[in-house]
Amino acid sequence: MSIKTKDSLINNTIKLVSEVGLKASTSEISKMSNVAAGTLFVHFKNKEELISNTYFSIKDELQNRLNKEINFDDTPENICKEVFVFMGNFYINRPREFKFVMFTEQDPMFSNKSFAKSKEYDSALELFIKDLEKNNIIKKGSREQVFGAAWALLKYFISFNIENKVRELTKIQIAMLWDTIKA
Numbered sequence: 294m295s296i297k298t299k300d301s302l303i304n305n306t307i308k309l310v311s312e313v314g315l316k317a318s319t320s321e322i323s324k325m326s327n328v329a330a331g332t333l334f335v336h337f338k339n340k341e342e343l344i345s346n347t348y349f350s351i352k353d354e355l356q357n358r359l360n361k362e363i364n365f366d367d368t369p370e371n372i373c374k375e376v377f378v379f380m381g382n383f384y385i386n387r388p389r390e391f392k393f394v395m396f397t398e399q400d401p402m403f404s405n406k407s408f409a410k411s412k413e414y415d416s417a418l419e420l421f422i423k424d425l426e427k428n429n430i431i432k433k434g435s436r437e438q439v440f441g442a443a444w445a446l447l448k449y450f451i452s453f454n455i456e457n458k459v460r461e462l463t464k465i466q467i468a469m470l471w472d473t474i475k476a
Contacts, residue, residue, distance in 0.1 A: 299336045301326040306347045311392035315344065315400050341402065348397045351390045355383055365421065369430045370471065372421065377443070377470045381451055381462040388455045395448070431474045443473045 305325040309317040319340050323330045337343040363375050384391035397403045422440075425431045432439050450466045453459075462470075 298326070298328055298332065302328070302333055302336060302343065303347045303350050306343055307351070307389050307393045310344070310347075310396055311389040314396050315403070319343065344397060344403055348394065348403070351387075351394060355380070358383065369421075369425055369428070370475070373425075373474065374467050374471055377447060377467055378462050381447055381454075381466070382460075384451045385454050385460060385462070391451055391455065429476050432476050439474050443470055446470055446473055 302322060305322050306317070309322055309325060319333050320330050322343070323333045326333075333343065337346060359376065359379055362379060363372065365372060367375070384394070422431075422436060426436075447470060450462060450470075454462065454466075
């Protein structure tokens with residue numbers, strides 16, 4: 294298996310799905326990648342596996358960069374704001390990846406598996422979040438509700454900024470995100 298071919302398939306999956314949604318066909322992806330239709334199935338057993346691997350390649354990059362760039366020795370408020378800024382700017386500067394993730398997370402076929410596995414990615418932040426809850430720094434309620442509201446607002450800001458060619462989250466947006474979760 295060629296890593297170059299697999300990377301090409303993943304990159305073209307991001308490109309095509311961000312343009313047409315999950316109705317993108319494996320034959321279109323193969324054609325864009327300049328490989329025979331059957332070659333795709335050497336690397337991925339089916340379309341679902343291709344979409345899942347592509348989704349997690351984006352999440353892997355996000356998580357790896359987040360772990361390197363966030364200073365977890367800072368105050369809880371500053372850490373939360375740094376995470377919001379990092380995630381927002383990551384996707385603002387990668388609009389295709391953002392659209393791909395949005396299509397994937399909205400599709401019932403992929404969303405349940407994506408969210409289940411995504412919890413593994415959150416493990417690095419899990420202890421930090423538990424500490425925020427224990428010290429009454431974030432709102433009471435289920436973690437899914439509190440951070441779901443923040444993620445919904447962050448997605449709106451990312452979409453707004455991409456559409457308006459604003460290359461990073463603004464101070465007002467960051468403050469609004471913090472206000473969404475703080476106690």
